[in-house]
Amino acid sequence: MPNSVSTPKVTRRTALAGLSAGAALLAMPRIGRAADETIRIGFPTPLTGPFAAEARDQVKCAELAVKLVNDKGGIGGRKVELLVRDDKLNAGEAATRTLELIEKDKVHAVVGALSSAVQLAVNEVTRARGVIYVSISQSDTINEAKDFSKFTFHEALNPHMTTAAVARQTLKKGMKVAHLVADYAYGHEMLRGFKRAQAAIGADSVGEILHPFGAADYSTFMPRLMSMRPDVLCISNFGRDQANAIKQAVDFGVKQQMKIVVPVILHNQRLAVGPDVFEGVVGGANYYWGLEAQSKSAASFNAAFKAANGGAIPTDYGAYGYSGVGSLLAAMQAAGGTDTDKVVDALEKLQYDLTKGPQHYRKCDHQSVQSVLVLESKKKSAMANENDLFAVLANEAGSDDMLRSCSELGHAT
Amino acid sequence: MDLSLIIMQLLSGIALGSVLVITALGLTIVFGMLGVVNFAHGALFMIGAYAGLYLASLTGSFWWGLLLAPIFIGVFGMLIEFVLIRRLYGRSIDDPLLLTFGLSYILVEGVRIVFGSDGIPFPTPQQLIGVLDLGIGFFPRYRLFVIVLVAVVLLALYLALEKTRIGLIVRAGARDPVMMQVLGVDIGRVWLAIFGLGVGLAALGGVLAGPMRSVNPEMGSLVLAEAFVVTVIGGLGSIVGAVVAGLMVGISISLVALFAPEMATIVMFALMAVVLLIRPQGLFGVRGRTA
Numbered sequence: 001m002p003n004s005v006s007t008p009k010v011t012r013r014t015a016l017a018g019l020s021a022g023a024a025l026l027a028m029p030r031i032g033r034a035a036d037e038t039i040r041i042g043f044p045t046p047l048t049g050p051f052a053a054e055a056r057d058q059v060k061c062a063e064l065a066v067k068l069v070n071d072k073g074g075i076g077g078r079k080v081e082l083l084v085r086d087d088k089l090n091a092g093e094a095a096t097r098t099l100e101l102i103e104k105d106k107v108h109a110v111v112g113a114l115s116s117a118v119q120l121a122v123n124e125v126t127r128a129r130g131v132i133y134v135s136i137s138q139s140d141t142i143n144e145a146k147d148f149s150k151f152t153f154h155e156a157l158n159p160h161m162t163t164a165a166v167a168r169q170t171l172k173k174g175m176k177v178a179h180l181v182a183d184y185a186y187g188h189e190m191l192r193g194f195k196r197a198q199a200a201i202g203a204d205s206v207g208e209i210l211h212p213f214g215a216a217d218y219s220t221f222m223p224r225l226m227s228m229r230p231d232v233l234c235i236s237n238f239g240r241d242q243a244n245a246i247k248q249a250v251d252f253g254v255k256q257q258m259k260i261v262v263p264v265i266l267h268n269q270r271l272a273v274g275p276d277v278f279e280g281v282v283g284g285a286n287y288y289w290g291l292e293a294q295s296k297s298a299a300s301f302n303a304a305f306k307a308a309n310g311g312a313i314p315t316d317y318g319a320y321g322y323s324g325v326g327s328l329l330a331a332m333q334a335a336g337g338t339d340t341d342k343v344v345d346a347l348e349k350l351q352y353d354l355t356k357g358p359q360h361y362r363k364c365d366h367q368s369v370q371s372v373l374v375l376e377s378k379k380k381s382a383m384a385n386e387n388d389l390f391a392v393l394a395n396e397a398g399s400d401d402m403l404r405s406c407s408e409l410g411h412a413t
Numbered sequence: 414m415d416l417s418l419i420i421m422q423l424l425s426g427i428a429l430g431s432v433l434v435i436t437a438l439g440l441t442i443v444f445g446m447l448g449v450v451n452f453a454h455g456a457l458f459m460i461g462a463y464a465g466l467y468l469a470s471l472t473g474s475f476w477w478g479l480l481l482a483p484i485f486i487g488v489f490g491m492l493i494e495f496v497l498i499r500r501l502y503g504r505s506i507d508d509p510l511l512l513t514f515g516l517s518y519i520l521v522e523g524v525r526i527v528f529g530s531d532g533i534p535f536p537t538p539q540q541l542i543g544v545l546d547l548g549i550g551f552f553p554r555y556r557l558f559v560i561v562l563v564a565v566v567l568l569a570l571y572l573a574l575e576k577t578r579i580g581l582i583v584r585a586g587a588r589d590p591v592m593m594q595v596l597g598v599d600i601g602r603v604w605l606a607i608f609g610l611g612v613g614l615a616a617l618g619g620v621l622a623g624p625m626r627s628v629n630p631e632m633g634s635l636v637l638a639e640a641f642v643v644t645v646i647g648g649l650g651s652i653v654g655a656v657v658a659g660l661m662v663g664i665s666i667s668l669v670a671l672f673a674p675e676m677a678t679i680v681m682f683a684l685m686a687v688v689l690l691i692r693p694q695g696l697f698g699v700r701g702r703t704a
Contacts, residue, residue, distance in 0.1 A: 049631070050631070052530050053530065053531040053532070056530070183675045209674045210674055210675040211674055211675070211677070212675060212677060212678045212679075214635075215677070215678060216626050216632070216635050216636070217429055217625070217626070217666075219425045219428065219429060219553075219556065219625075219667075220422065220425045220426065220429065220666055220667040220670035220671075220677060221670055221674060221677075222425065223418055223421035223422050223425060223550065223671075224418065224422070224670075224671055224674075226550070226551075227415075227418050240532060240627055240629065243532055243627040244626050244627055247625070247626070247627065248625065248626075251537070251544075251553040251555065251556070251625065252544065252551070252552075252553055253543070253544040253551045253553070268531060268532075269532070269627075271531065271532075271534075272531055272532030272533065272534060272627045272629070273532070273534050273627055274534035274536060276536070277534075
């Protein structure tokens with residue numbers, strides 16, 4: 001070792017002093033630290049499995065929401081921490097992880113879950129423990145009186161909203177409609193939404209096929225769907241199921257015969273199978289980065305996301321992570337802390353605009369009232385750049401009219 | 414329900430069965446000859462799809478990907494046999510099973526790290542896009558191609574095993590490896606080649622499935638379960654069994670999809686249960702075989 005660098009000599013005395021100081025710090029009563037204790041948000045999401053792409057985007061956006069608040073000094077001086085857990089797309093796993101987050105990690109609130117079935121399991125746990133849960137999964141049942149609690153908030157769109165908006169853009173009176181539906185809660189709710197919407201418009205169902213969730217091959221459903229001779233095929237499934245089902249429908253020449261419509265058109269699945277397959281497919285969405293041309297909040301959300309993620313653009317389901325955590329943090333800010341009752345109160349009064357325009361949680365069922373987009377997948381030759389995926393067919397402003405009424409959901413009005 | 418619909422449905426089932434056959438064949442050959450239950454078979458199927466996609470984009474042609482990916486991944490399989498599997502011959506059946514199970518995790522994670530966990534588009538080759546008018550309905554050209562290609566591969570494999578000297582050695586080696594060694598055959602090399610062939614078939618299945626399904630790191634896990642079901646129905650180690658059972662499963666799924674679509678994937682397990690009740694050794698299995 002060169003002479004110029006002197007090695008610090010640790011004497012027995014200083015070592016002892018240091019150790020006792022450290023011990024004293026550790027032994028300090030917890031009460032003393034409570035004022036600057038971090039705020040912990042639990043975030044269960046399916047990091048593995050067929051929804052992993054969407055889940056990862058949600059985590060990135062949720063982390064962004066936390067970072068932006070921390071950069072401004074946190075909430076009342078308290079830093080915010082996001083505790084991400086893999087729910088493995090399994091209701092039991094999600095319930096266990098959520099319970100752990102509440103009991104062991106002492107989270108102040110829970111945001112997350114992507115699958116509608118898993119979200120209900122998370123809601124069961126948070127409801128029983130009196131912890132606020134902001135769901136960012138599409139579901140019709142979570143706002144119904146039987147699943148609802150004052151701790152339950154639903155930031156995502158629900159099947160009723162998206163299917164109605166998509167149907168208004170694509171269905172006309174007298175049209176024949178066939179359905180290919182994933183055989184679980186999400187699919188059933190989307191089917192119910194579409195049927196309700198098509199009845200209002202005056203289009204007729206010519207048949208519906210339920211397919212097993214997570215199937216890799218949809219070819220065996222195609223001959224029968226084509227023999228129904230519909231004008232529109234509604235494919236109500238999610239994640240990789242959507243990519244595979246659309247791809248195989250296109251292989252069978254379905255698009256020459258009928259239009260393909262989905263309740264929710266997924267950014268990542270469009271990327272996974274390419275523009276040729278998705279060309280002309282219409283679906284609903286909560287967010288599309290291209291909104292930045294019209295919306296100031298979209299522009300600033302995109303810019304913040306790009307800065308944090310090496311220039312990448314945020315996706316539809318990612319945006320839920322941002323608005324779900326963002327609205328909760330805004331309410332905590334307004335409530336001046338994490339006191340559950342005060343935060344619930346603040347969430348009910350909150351008017352927020354994080355990604356695309358004004359939103360608020362409806363008082364009776366805590367559903368976020370927000371705009372619904374209807375997107376059409378662009379042709380390859382019409383894409384200005386590789387991120388230019390969709391054309392915005394409609395941007396329906398949020399209103400109570402697009403939701404089922406509170407009394408219909410079973411709430412006292 | 415008209416006849417043309419049922420015929421179209423049958424054809425869908427045969428196309429589906431063809432991919433099952435080619436994948437199950439690799440699994441059953443390796444088990445039948447080496448006594449190794451290859452749990453990495455699904456992961457190698459997935460690697461095959463990625464390799465096919467990569468080679469196709471490198472050369473600009475799907476056909477090079479289809480030809481080269483099974484060869485490269487087959488050689489990779491031989492490397493696996495040489496470095497890992499070889500050491501476990503003669504030990505109980507669960508040692509190679511655990512080894513390949515672990516290997517499958519490593520392969521899947523490796524692909525996740527290199528290519529990401531999102532799906533990647535695998536375009537259908539230009540010549541096979543679209544549908545063919547069969548008179549009674551339209552059927553995707555690509556799926557017809559898969560049916561034909563699998564038939565050709567099966568025929569070539571049959572001829573190689575039954576009509577060539579190498580085939581004779583392979584069949585004899587499966588029957589009595591000790592006697593083959595006494596006769597001066599380097600049985601280690603035969604096993605190396607067999608494992609490579611099995612892995613190559615998995616990769617071929619993966620490349621063929623690529624343009625039909627989205628290509629992603631988890632695509633092998635579902636296939637592995639299907640391949641095992643087919644292998645069990647056909648009889649462990651039986652080549653004819655894999656072919657018959659693969660088509661049977663494909664057609665059953667397809668016909669059930671017509672009448673009770675939500676039962677479509679359960680039917681193969683029901684079929685397996687029924688076969689096992691009647692013939693515990695599988696349709697073409699040999700009773701009491703413990704390779």
